[in-house]
Amino acid sequence: xxxxxxxxxxxxxxxxxxxxxxxxxxxxxxxxxxxxxxxxxxxxxxxxxxxxxxxxxxxxxxxxxxxxxxxxxxxxxxxxxxxxxxxxxxxxxxxxxxxxxxxxxxxxxxxxxxxxxxxxxxxxxxxxxxxxxxxxxxxxxxxxxxxxxxxxxxxxxxxxxxxxxxxxxxxxxxxxxxxxxxxxxxxxxxxxxxxxxxxxxxxxxxxxxxxxxxxxxxxxxxxxxxxxxxxxxxxxxxxxxxxxxxxxxxxxxxxxxxxxxxxxxxxxxxx
Numbered sequence: 001x002x003x004x005x006x007x008x009x010x011x012x013x014x015x016x017x018x019x020x021x022x023x024x025x026x027x028x029x030x031x032x033x034x035x036x037x038x039x040x041x042x043x044x045x046x047x048x049x050x051x052x053x054x055x056x057x058x059x060x061x062x063x064x065x066x067x068x069x070x071x072x073x074x075x076x077x078x079x080x081x082x083x084x085x086x087x088x089x090x091x092x093x094x095x096x097x098x099x100x101x102x103x104x105x106x107x108x109x110x111x112x113x114x115x116x117x118x119x120x121x122x123x124x125x126x127x128x129x130x131x132x133x134x135x136x137x138x139x140x141x142x143x144x145x146x147x148x149x150x151x152x153x154x155x156x157x158x159x160x161x162x163x164x165x166x167x168x169x170x171x172x173x174x175x176x177x178x179x180x181x182x183x184x185x186x187x188x189x190x191x192x193x194x195x196x197x198x199x200x201x202x203x204x205x206x207x208x209x210x211x212x213x214x215x216x217x218x219x220x221x222x223x224x225x226x227x228x229x230x231x232x233x234x235x236x237x238x239x240x241x242x243x244x245x246x247x248x249x250x251x252x253x254x255x256x257x258x259x260x261x262x263x264x265x266x267x268x269x270x271x
Contacts, residue, residue: 009265013258020252024074027067035060035068035222044238053244057234062241066248069222073249076138076223077203083142085196088149093180095150096157107154110147118144118202119209126215137216141206145199152195156188190263197260201253208249224249 032052033040039059047054053062095103113121125140160166161184169183204224210216211225218226224245231242 007262009258010262013255013260013262016251016255017259020070020248020255021074023067024071027064027071031061031064031067033061033064035064044234047240047244054238054240056230056238056241062238062244065222065227066224066245069224069227069245070248070252072134072217072221072223073204073207073225074252076134076141076207076217077200079138080141080145080203080207081196081199083138084145084149084199085192087142088146088151089153089185089192091146092150092153092155093157093185096154097161097176097180097184099158103154106150110150113144113147114151119206122206122210123213123215126210134217134221137207137210141203144206145203149192149195149199152191153188156191157184160184160187194260194263197256197263200256201260204249204253 037060040061041051041055041059043055043057043059045051045055045059051061051063053066056062056065091106095106122137122140122144125143126136129136129140157180166179166183169179174183207216207223208225208228211218211223212229214229216225217223227245228242228249231238231245235242
C-alpha cells in the first residue's frame with residue numbers, strides 16, 4: 001500500500017507539474033494574445049472560448065498574462081533554488097565533513113539568518129540592492145535560501161562521514177574532493193531532492209509575496225505576485241483575474257508538493 005501510494009503521489013505530481021510547465025514554456029514563445037497589449041478585447045470580458053480567463057480593466061487577455069507571468073515566477077523560483085542548493089550544498093558538505101571551527105562559525109551564522117523571517121530578510125536585501133529588478137529578486141532570495149540547504153546538507157554529510165564505505169575510500173587513497181562529491185553526494189540525494197521541491201514552492205510564494213508588495217517584479221514584466229496585486233483592485237468587477245492567477249499558482253505548488261511528498265515517503269520507506 002505504501003509503495004502504491006508513493007507511486008500515485010509521484011505520478012499525479014509529475015503529470016500536473018508537467019502540464020503546467022508545458023504551458024509556462026509555451027508562454028516564452030507563444031501566447032493567444034500579446035500579454036501586454038491593451039484593448040485586445042472588451043474591458044472586463046467574462047471567461048469564454050475567445051478569452052479563456054476573461055480580460056482585465058485594460059482589455060488585456062488574462063490567460064496570456066498568466067502564461068507569461070507564470071514563466072517569470074517559475075524562472076525566478078528555479079534560479080533561486082539553484083543558487084541556494086549549489087552554495088548551500090557546498091557549505092554544508094564542507095562543514096559537515098570536516099567539522100571544526102568553520103563548522104561552528106557557519107552554523108551559528110546560519111542560525112542568526114534563519115532567526116529572521118525569510119521574506120523580511122529578502123526585503124531588506126532588495127531594498128539595499130534596489131527594488132524592481134528581477135536579478136535582484138533572484139539574488140536576494142538565493143542568499144536567503146542558502147542557510148536552509150546548508151543545514152540539510154551538513155546534517156547528511158556529518159552522518160555519513162564515518163560510514164564504512166567512506167572509511168574504505170579513505171584507506172584506498174581517495175581524495176577528500178572525490179569522497180565529498182562522488183561517494184557521499186549521491187547517497188544524500190534522497191534527502192536533498194525533497195528539500196529542493198520544498199525550496200521551489202517557498203521561492204514561488206516568496207516571489208509572489210514581494211511582487212504583491214511592490215518590491216519584486218515590476219511592469220512591464222509580469223509575475224504571479226504582481227498580477228495578484230493588480231487583481232485585488234478589480235476583484236468586484238473581474239474576479240476571474242484573481243481566481244485564474246491564484247488557481248494556476250496553487251496548482252503549480254500542489255504539483256511540485258506531490259513530487260516532494262512522494263520523495264519523502266520513499267525516503268521513509270528506505271529508512
